[in-house]
Amino acid sequence: xxGAATYDALLIQILLVAFFxxxxxxxxxxxxxxxxQHPKFCIRWQRRWCLYIHMLTGTIEIFTGPIVSFLxxxxxxxxxxxxxxxxxxxxxxxxxxxxxxxFGVHIFMQPAYLIPADEIIRK
Numbered sequence: 001x002x003g004a005a006t007y008d009a010l011l012i013q014i015l016l017v018a019f020f021x022x023x024x025x026x027x028x029x030x031x032x033x034x035x036x037q038h039p040k041f042c043i044r045w046q047r048r049w050c051l052y053i054h055m056l057t058g059t060i061e062i063f064t065g066p067i068v069s070f071l072x073x074x075x076x077x078x079x080x081x082x083x084x085x086x087x088x089x090x091x092x093x094x095x096x097x098x099x100x101x102x103f104g105v106h107i108f109m110q111p112a113y114l115i116p117a118d119e120i121i122r123k
Contacts, residue, residue: 018062025059047101054094057087 029052064084068077
C-alpha cells in the first residue's frame, strides 16, 4: 500500500536527469558500437575502450545511489556502497586519462576537468 509521501523537488529533478543520462548513454554506446567513425575522429583503441569504460562506470554510478537509497535494506548496503566506491575510482581514473584529448577549447576544458579532480584528491 502506498502512503502519502512528500518528496524534495530537487531530488526528483536529480533522479530525472540521472534517468535521461542513462538513456542517452545507452544510445551513445549503441551508436559507437555499430557505426564507423569519420577518419578525423578516429582514436586509438586504448582511448576507445577507456571511453566505453568511462560511460559504463558513470551509468552504474548514477543508478547505484537510488538503488541503495530506496531498494536495498540491511547489511548488503555496505557491499554495494564499497562496490560503488571502486566504480567511482575507475570512473575518475578514466576521466583523468582522457583529459589530454578533450574536445573544445583546451585552455578552458583541461583545467575544468583537472580542478575538481585536484579538489577530490586533496580531501
